[in-house]
Amino acid sequence: MLSNATVYGIRAVIYIAAKKDRKYVPISEISEKLKISFHFLTKILQKLTQRNILISNRGPQGGIAFNRPPDKIYIAELVDAIEGADLFDRCVLGLPGCGVETPCPMHDQWTIVKVQIKSQFEKTTVSELAKKVSERNERL
Amino acid sequence: MLSNATVYGIRAVIYIAAKKDRKYVPISEISEKLKISFHFLTKILQKLTQRNILISNRGPQGGIAFNRPPDKIYIAELVDAIEGADLFDRCVLGLPGCGVETPCPMHDQWTIVKVQIKSQFEKTTVSELAKKVSERNERL
């Protein structure tokens, strides 16, 4: 469903939001704690800084931080930035285009699911998820 | 979401169900009509014959056919046979295992979606979809 790169990005962002003590969090710390390859994670997070979701700072005490409060960052944005935008608009049977004009036999029922996933991802914020990690101790 | 191989398999099976005139349908015909590589499709359909969902016959007038009426074949079976069974049981964040004992921060909302997809795939039959193709002329 989501690529590895995308879930790494989401998990990393939740991790940053779950610890409120320091402003800049080094990528090395995230990669160690979440057991994600440092260099791979670096490239993924670069996409998020390029989209101005995160902001980065090099040098000692550097790292990455939010460029806007995490309760204004939606999961759908992260997916879009890392995976590409049209993920939730594709036909479930892989046919080109998806819409009521040219439906495939699964279109009707798939649309229901698709809308639900999309709206869930669009309304879920990073801070909401981070809260579950820090308060209810859920795993990352 | 679903791999190419899986959607090819689903589309091929719907194609066979949509034409009721002949018993055995050669894979070459399906591959031409659906514009899927013949050899690739052959490999995919082999998985379905091995699971006794389809039955195959070599030689002239041969091809593949249903081993049981298509209104008793559910999409979920096809996905399982081609893709592997645990597709709908995986954690959306890729964490090992997924359940209420060890939830990830997205578990609650993801479970809702997952159950819905799963039940849709489990209750949808091939003949149901084939009917939309033959009667409502929907694309494959």
Next chain:
DNA sequence: GTGTTTTAATACTCTTCTATCTTAATTATC
């Protein structure tokens, strides 16, 4: 039985995703 049609099985290539490695550029601290 010979030849043709068709699936079965295997091996191979190509591309994309995942991950690693190396080098550079930037910043803070001393």
Next chain:
DNA sequence: GATAATTAAGATAGAAGAGTATTAAAACAC
């Protein structure tokens, strides 16, 4: 300024998925 910490960027390698090619085996027709 020198040093260390840290991200940026690009090149490379490995793994997996997608697709191709080849050969074998079976069944039917004549």
